[in-house]
Amino acid sequence: MLGKLLKYEFRATARVFLPMYALLLVMSFVARLVYGAQMTEAQGTLLTVLTVVVTIAVIGLLVTVAVVTLLLICRRFWNNLLGREGYLMNVLPVSSAEHVWAKLIAAAVWTVASAAFSVAALIIMLSRFAEVGSFRDFWEGLRSLREMLREYGVAGKTGLLLTEGVALLLLSLLSYVLKIYAAMSIGQLANKHRIWASVGAYFGIGIAESILYSRYLMLRAIHYSGAKLGSGLHVEITGEGLEVFDDIRTAIPVINRELVWMLLLGLIFCAALFVVTERLLKKRLNLQ
Amino acid sequence: MSTILECSGLTKRYGSVYALNGADLTLETGRIVGLLGPNGSGKTTLIKLANGLLTPTSGTLTIDGAAPGKETRAKVAYLPDADYLPDWMTLRDLTGMFRDFYGDFDPVKAREMFSSLGLDEKERLKALSKGNREKTQLVLTMSRAAKLYLLDEPIGGVDPAARDYILRTIIGNYSENGTVLLSTHLIADVENVLDEVVFLKQGQVLLHENADALREERGKSVDAIFREVFAC
Numbered sequence: 001m002l003g004k005l006l007k008y009e010f011r012a013t014a015r016v017f018l019p020m021y022a023l024l025l026v027m028s029f030v031a032r033l034v035y036g037a038q039m040t041e042a043q044g045t046l047l048t049v050l051t052v053v054v055t056i057a058v059i060g061l062l063v064t065v066a067v068v069t070l071l072l073i074c075r076r077f078w079n080n081l082l083g084r085e086g087y088l089m090n091v092l093p094v095s096s097a098e099h100v101w102a103k104l105i106a107a108a109v110w111t112v113a114s115a116a117f118s119v120a121a122l123i124i125m126l127s128r129f130a131e132v133g134s135f136r137d138f139w140e141g142l143r144s145l146r147e148m149l150r151e152y153g154v155a156g157k158t159g160l161l162l163t164e165g166v167a168l169l170l171l172s173l174l175s176y177v178l179k180i181y182a183a184m185s186i187g188q189l190a191n192k193h194r195i196w197a198s199v200g201a202y203f204g205i206g207i208a209e210s211i212l213y214s215r216y217l218m219l220r221a222i223h224y225s226g227a228k229l230g231s232g233l234h235v236e237i238t239g240e241g242l243e244v245f246d247d248i249r250t251a252i253p254v255i256n257r258e259l260v261w262m263l264l265l266g267l268i269f270c271a272a273l274f275v276v277t278e279r280l281l282k283k284r285l286n287l288q
Numbered sequence: 289m290s291t292i293l294e295c296s297g298l299t300k301r302y303g304s305v306y307a308l309n310g311a312d313l314t315l316e317t318g319r320i321v322g323l324l325g326p327n328g329s330g331k332t333t334l335i336k337l338a339n340g341l342l343t344p345t346s347g348t349l350t351i352d353g354a355a356p357g358k359e360t361r362a363k364v365a366y367l368p369d370a371d372y373l374p375d376w377m378t379l380r381d382l383t384g385m386f387r388d389f390y391g392d393f394d395p396v397k398a399r400e401m402f403s404s405l406g407l408d409e410k411e412r413l414k415a416l417s418k419g420n421r422e423k424t425q426l427v428l429t430m431s432r433a434a435k436l437y438l439l440d441e442p443i444g445g446v447d448p449a450a451r452d453y454i455l456r457t458i459i460g461n462y463s464e465n466g467t468v469l470l471s472t473h474l475i476a477d478v479e480n481v482l483d484e485v486v487f488l489k490q491g492q493v494l495l496h497e498n499a500d501a502l503r504e505e506r507g508k509s510v511d512a513i514f515r516e517v518f519a520c
Binding site: 004007008012015085086088091092094095191282283285287 | 358361366370372388389
């Protein structure tokens with residue numbers, strides 16, 4: 001049933017996102033053409049005006065993509081599950097968990113897609129200014145960075161750290177969406193002012209989250225303070241904050257361990273938000 | 289005959305207002321039951337509770353022995369008293385969606401009903417009039433072979449000619465061992481199709497009787513009895 005839910009979720013959202021992405025790409029191509037003309041042709045007032053207009057248009061579209069993505073994540077959950085369309089969705093023979101998964105997966109995919117299309121639009125538009133060979137320089141830079149890492153003897157670990165970093169990024173995306181869902185599920189419990197109740201719940205969750213993370217970081221800092229780690233890494237709490245003295249070889253396992261703990265903590269936080277949302281939809285639904 | 293819907297002491301409170309206040313009701317299979325009562329008597333609340341769209345303040349409600357949930361939803365066909373379908377979808381999209389999710393949905397039956405009601409399947413919902421949207425919702429609901437149909441004001445917004453068609457549809461389409469619970473103010477229109485009537489008053493079941501027996505006993509139509517009981 002999750003597959004079917006996803007099919008309808010993507011159908012309902014694609015009709016907004018795809019035309020928007022298409023428009024963004026078209027406008028960035030137009031901008032590229034205009035910039036090209038400005039670089040090669042004789043300068044004219046019309047061309048200058050055009051340059052300003054297309055630049056503003058692309059920037060406006062980039063902002064629109066970001067705003068619409070966030071807005072649609074909220075609206076799809078609110079209208080489709082807790083609003084009018086809830087009369088259709090909540091009587092389908094589907095579990096609450098499947099509903100939350102469908103919304104979460106679609107939200108994550110569209111957020112990544114929006115970011116990717118925004119970057120693509122910027123590259124299309126601005127690469128006109130890039131000098132020939134600058135891409136080659138970029139790859140050269142990457143290669144020399146890898147050389148450097150190999151020299152320090154940590155090249156084998158960079159893949160692992162990179163994977164952990166990406167996982168952490170993905171997890172923070174999921175927790176950002178799940179915080180919205182949990183807040184709305186709590187907000188709908190109110191008889192009146194349900195949107196305000198949701199906003200309040202969102203801030204409440206945010207405060208709880210920041211307390212949790214700051215406590216956690218404090219604990220880790222205390223754990224490392226003054227401790228000698230292997231031969232090279234040494235962390236100290238000074239008046240300025242954390243001071244890290246390290247030799248990159250000994251630092252890698254420590255960074256790795258800390259990233260794993262962060263991932264675990266993020267995973268627990270996401271799971272808690274998911275369970276709250278799912279339980280409330282299942283046991284405490286109150287459609288108006 | 290077996291019990292399809294049972295509520296006991298069912299209560300739903302909003303702040304200090306009771307939408308339902310200790311309602312007890314048992315419905316058997318194979319009956320068409322009219323859920324009748326003035327505005328605010330708790331008809332819609334009862335139907336929403338049976339669909340799990342609301343959580344009871346106290347009391348219990350079961351469908352075929354189970355609390356409303358994923359399993360009961362496969363057995364219940366619900367027609368809400370609201371514009372609840374996504375309006376950008378065409379009738380064909382909606383037919384596909386119902387077929388995808390409900391194993392008991394018959395797309396052929398839906399297509400036949402759309403065409404006899406003069407509804408174009410290629411049309412988007414938002415292009416339809418209010419009455420035609422209501423007909424669409426009813427067609428989708430009645431094209432299922434459900435065990436329990438919960439119809440909230442199924443004929444409220446449609447013209448009298450369509451009303452007759454819809455009532456014929458309800459009688460003709462509900463499966464042999466299906467039960468229909470329909471709420472309405474338009475008692476005179478539905479009176480003849482009802483096997484049983486339930487009067488709701490201020491969130492409680494005032495009366496639940498066989499329609500014929502009630503008429504015989506009081507010597508009047510259900511409509512006349514309703515006007516008498518709920519006279520303002």
